[in-house]
Amino acid sequence: MPSTPHPVQLHHAATNPTSAQIRRWRRYLAEEISEAQVYTALAKLSTGHEAEILQSVADAEKRHQNHWRALLGEHAHPEPRPSASAKLLELLAKNFGTVFVLALAQRAEGRSPYREDPDATEAMAADEAIHEEIIRALSTSGREKLSGNFRAAVFGANDGLVSNVALIMGIGASGASNSMVLLSGIAGLLAGALSMAAGEFVSVRSQRELLDASRPTQVTLSVAKDLDIDQNELVLIYKARGMSEEAAQHRAMERFGHLDCDCDPSLSFKEVVEGEEHEEEHGALGSDIGASASSFAFFASGALVPILPYIFGASGTFAMVLSLALVGIALMITGGVVGLFSGASPMKRGLRQLAIGYGAALATYLLGLLFGATVG
Missing domain, CATH: 1.20.1260 (Ferritin)
Structure with missing residues (x-):
């Protein structure tokens, strides 16, 4: 109205x-x-x-x-x-x-x-x-379509930001030289990005293999002619795939040629009913190589931010503060984007990301001070 x-x-x-x-x-x-x-x-x-x-x-x-x-x-x-x-x-x-x-x-x-x-x-x-x-x-x-790639992008970039700024804060607080801090940051970037890429490759490849293992084969076509129609074990296949007794019996009779098939006879039941679903699942997973490359790129882009001041020659406390500031801006952006896409408050999501990142950096900074004092 x-x-x-x-x-x-x-x-x-x-x-x-x-x-x-x-x-x-x-x-x-x-x-x-x-x-x-x-x-x-x-x-x-x-x-x-x-x-x-x-x-x-x-x-x-x-x-x-x-x-x-x-x-x-x-x-x-x-x-x-x-x-x-x-x-x-x-x-x-x-x-x-x-x-x-x-x-x-x-x-x-x-x-x-x-x-x-x-x-x-x-x-x-x-x-x-x-x-x-x-x-x-x-x-x-x-x-739903965006969630997989979006999750990987946010997780990868955020992981790179937090892990590398925490590493830099810890190494810097221990009294290490600027060159050592930069070297540690680059090593953390490469190690983390390679680990993320390898993990994503294994994850996607394994999930695809699990889906392939459940996908129907063409066995009903190759052996149907040799089955005993009175025993009709073909019915058991269709029942195992979720069909009712009546539907399974009807499908088996189609395979034996006693009823007209209302589908493409070159396809098994699972391929007819759920073939498109399998293709959608595989498509949603994407390429294992692509997922691996994306994870590497997203982690590396996040991990690069904390070491930018050191790359451009900053040193000491100024470099650490500048690094924290840059990471803080990046964390607020990633958190804000998450908030926008989820319909929540961008500011609250950004502050949550900031608190997590700075909390990790503070913990490693204190550990760096402790170990630096002990070594000294």
Whole structure:
């Protein structure tokens, strides 16, 4: 049902609005205009029912615009301009994929103030709550497709950042020379990146081999003609693969040629029913070589950050502080990106990553001081 303002509320607000109300309503109007444009842009990038859903959400935002225009009256002109962040979201919606933009849109819908604002109708507040769930649902498939590679990228880069800054802090605190700190950092980068690459290669290769071991063979085609139809052990194969007794019997009769086969006779049951699923699983896993190379690159890129000050000639306490600052920025970025894609607070996720990284660095720094004093 379209969202419409209550007549009494509309008359009262429109006849004597305060300056604070006018500013707030214009801000709401600007946000609704921007959100409608974002969803319209996303609808044009999408197809099928997803495009229809996004356009319907855009239409709902236009109804909300009409509510604020009615309240504002002459104060709705000139039309308010969207904020810089709203313009950026619009630009992303028009030029990039939907996963990232939907994640941002979901967070924006979740921050709607309409539930507490007396000038917004209950229907509008309900719309915004529903919109968040709609966007969450539309984001699901994209997040699932992204999750594997995204996890590897974030984990690899974050592991490189934390492990190498912790190593550098420990070595630096022990009183080692700058050249030794740099050498240790480079060794940590290479050792960690190679270890990550080898682990990812073994992991993906092993998982593919496990899936291959479960994939059906063509044995039903090669031996069906020699089986005893009265014993019909072929039925047991299909039952073992999850078919009911009736379906298994029917399938076996098709193999014996007593019933017409409603599928490609060159394929076994598992290949017909689940062949596409196996291909999707293999595709989702990706190439073991590709996964290995990606893990190497992501870890190395993260591990490079802490040693940049030493590479460019910085030394002593200044180099350590600069290294920590660079790592802190990188950790906030990786944490913020995780927050954005998960629909959570980027700041909270960034601070969480920062606390973990700095906690590890502090622990090794204290150990370095302890061992340095002991050796000294």
